[in-house]
Amino acid sequence: MKDFKAVRGVKDIVTYEEAAKWSAVIKKVESLFESYGYRKTFIPVIEHAELFSRSIGEETDIVSKEMYIFKDRKGRELALRPEGTAGVVRAMVENKMLQGNIREKVSYFGPMFRYERPQAGRYRQFYQLGCEVFGPASPMQDIEIVKMAVEAMSALNAQGCLTLKINSVGCDDCKKKYTQKVRKFLKEKAKDLCGDCNIRMDANTLRVFDCKESSCQELYRDIEPLSKNLCGKCDSYWKAYAEGVNKETRYITGLNPDFKIITDDYLVRGLDYYTGPVFEIESKSAGGAVIAGGRYDKLVKQLGGPDTPACGWAMGVERAASLYGYKGTNIPELYVIYLKGADERWLSETVVGGLRDNGVSVEEDKEDIPVGKKLKIADRKNVNWVIIMGEEEKKKGILVLKNLGDGSQIDINTGKCAEDGTGKMIREILEKIGKR
RNA sequence: GUGGGUGUAGCUCAGUUGGCAGAGCAUCUGGUUGUGGCCCAGAAGGCCGCCGGUUCAAGCCCGGUCACUCACCCCA
Numbered sequence: 001m002k003d004f005k006a007v008r009g010v011k012d013i014v015t016y017e018e019a020a021k022w023s024a025v026i027k028k029v030e031s032l033f034e035s036y037g038y039r040k041t042f043i044p045v046i047e048h049a050e051l052f053s054r055s056i057g058e059e060t061d062i063v064s065k066e067m068y069i070f071k072d073r074k075g076r077e078l079a080l081r082p083e084g085t086a087g088v089v090r091a092m093v094e095n096k097m098l099q100g101n102i103r104e105k106v107s108y109f110g111p112m113f114r115y116e117r118p119q120a121g122r123y124r125q126f127y128q129l130g131c132e133v134f135g136p137a138s139p140m141q142d143i144e145i146v147k148m149a150v151e152a153m154s155a156l157n158a159q160g161c162l163t164l165k166i167n168s169v170g171c172d173d174c175k176k177k178y179t180q181k182v183r184k185f186l187k188e189k190a191k192d193l194c195g196d197c198n199i200r201m202d203a204n205t206l207r208v209f210d211c212k213e214s215s216c217q218e219l220y221r222d223i224e225p226l227s228k229n230l231c232g233k234c235d236s237y238w239k240a241y242a243e244g245v246n247k248e249t250r251y252i253t254g255l256n257p258d259f260k261i262i263t264d265d266y267l268v269r270g271l272d273y274y275t276g277p278v279f280e281i282e283s284k285s286a287g288g289a290v291i292a293g294g295r296y297d298k299l300v301k302q303l304g305g306p307d308t309p310a311c312g313w314a315m316g317v318e319r320a321a322s323l324y325g326y327k328g329t330n331i332p333e334l335y336v337i338y339l340k341g342a343d344e345r346w347l348s349e350t351v352v353g354g355l356r357d358n359g360v361s362v363e364e365d366k367e368d369i370p371v372g373k374k375l376k377i378a379d380r381k382n383v384n385w386v387i388i389m390g391e392e393e394k395k396k397g398i399l400v401l402k403n404l405g406d407g408s409q410i411d412i413n414t415g416k417c418a419e420d421g422t423g424k425m426i427r428e429i430l431e432k433i434g435k436r
Numbered sequence: 437g438u439g440g441g442u443g444u445a446g447c448u449c450a451g452u453u454g455g456c457a458g459a460g461c462a463u464c465u466g467g468u469u470g471u472g473g474c475c476c477a478g479a480a481g482g483c484c485g486c487c488g489g490u491u492c493a494a495g496c497c498c499g500g501u502c503a504c505u506c507a508c509c510c511c512a
Contacts, residue, residue: 005502005503008502008503008504060510061509061510061511062510062511065437065510066510066511083511083512112512114510114511114512116437116510116511117437117438117509118504118505119505119506119507120505120506120507121512122510122511122512123512126512127512128512130512270510270511271511280511280512286512287511287512288510288511288512289511289512290512291512292511292512313512314512315512316511316512317512318512319512320512337471339470340470370469370470370471371470371471371472372468372470372471372472373472374471374472375471375472375473376471376472376473377472378472379472379473380472386471386472388470388471390470391470392470400471402471402472404472404473407471407472407473409471
């Protein structure tokens with residue numbers, strides 16, 4: 001028999017611990033979104049490849065070397081989405097959700113795909129929880145989404161060193177002027193630059209900053225970053241943002257002495273659609289950025305929608321889960337062991353059903369194997385309480401409630417015939433297992 | 437895409453100058469017919485990642501390949 005293995009760079013979440021972490025992370029962040037008025041959306045994993053090359057940028061690493069592209073049976077060029085924003089915008093535009101003076105807040109969760117070399121906190125299929133706001137174009141909105149991101153980290157009780165990095169990449173005008181300035185500088189130094197940079201300076205000027213040649217990097221250190229060359233409008237927007245972020249997040253970040261806020265001049269060059277303030281929450285131990293996002297005012301129009309300002313962010317679920325200070329597991333609280341001659345149907349419907357209605361998670365073991373084995377299974381699952389019922393118990397009109405911690409056993413009178421017998425019995429069990 | 441480390445039982449790992457494939461934990465069986473954990477006795481479990489080469493002989497040496505892992509780049 002052939003051994004099947006997961007494809008490179010993907011991850012199975014199957015253990016109690018990891019599954020519990022994941023569901024807790026997803027639950028907490030989704031309820032945070034909900035508490036801020038975001039609506040959940042469910043959008044496709046496959047899109048036309050062009051959607052991403054047009055929005056993220058043809059020349060970015062994500063599109064040029066990391067995207068999963070394939071042709072379907074009719075020869076359409078499709079791609080597995082490498083990020084969430086482009087698809088959300090496409091869906092909002094296509095479904096005419098952004099007509100008029102609108103405010104839309106939406107969230108999403110799902111897998112993203114990038115063909116990269118796997119390493120700590122980096123997978124080829126990874127999951128993102130993200131949110132997008134359409135409409136408001138005020139620094140206050142940008143500040144709110146950063147605050148939400150910081151609150152998400154706090155809700156996850158994120159452990160270790162965290163850095164909130166902020167920056168502004170500027171509007172198209174800023175970028176154009178800055179590009180001209182940089183190009184002028186490069187022309188003067190052209191003879192000292194590597195061949196690649198000589199090509200880049202005309203084709204994709206700002207990409208020279210990604211050059212790997214240390215001699216080029218030396219020279220670029222003298223160039224003032226874009227954030228210091230913003231137009232008046234972008235500059236005042238950026239200043240309001242920086243001040244507001246510091247003010248609004250200080251309380252929460254202050255709770256963790258290892259949570260720092262800094263301005264990073266070289267933040268977020270990877271996606272072309274950003275137009276203003278951007279931010280990132282980084283954790284070295286999680287493998288890099290845990291949350292990243294920013295403003296993208298031109299994307300909606302660029303993808304055929306009405307001119308709608310927007311901003312948002314995405315969280316890497318694997319990275320967030322790795323920081324999550326969570327110890328629990330999603331094991332059942334109570335385990336029901338049936339023995340030969342037990343009143344199975346009654347027990348299952350009345351007792352187990354009643355306990356479940358009261359929020360207790362109950363697992364039933366109905367296989368006909370020796371009690372000892374069943375107890376061993378329950379013990380291995382780390383269950384605290386078991387109910388045992390068989391012929392003897394049925395005869396006596398009881399069921400046995402056993403504590404696996406100290407081994408004690410309590411007989412619970414089933415009181416099947418009495419009018420209020422069932423409710424009383426359920427209450428007694430709840431009380432004994434400490435659920436009331 | 438570039439560079440380093442590692443692949444041996446379910447898990448964590450030993451394995452000598454190349455000479456019969458090992459331990460601990462976990463599992464299963466029995467001691468104990470309907471009471472788990474502790475203890476005792478026993479059992480099972482392996483294409484030594486895969487392909488090729490050198491050799492009388494390869495887990496060990498050589499080449500390739502795949503996977504995992506770490507760093508760079510980039511990113512969530």
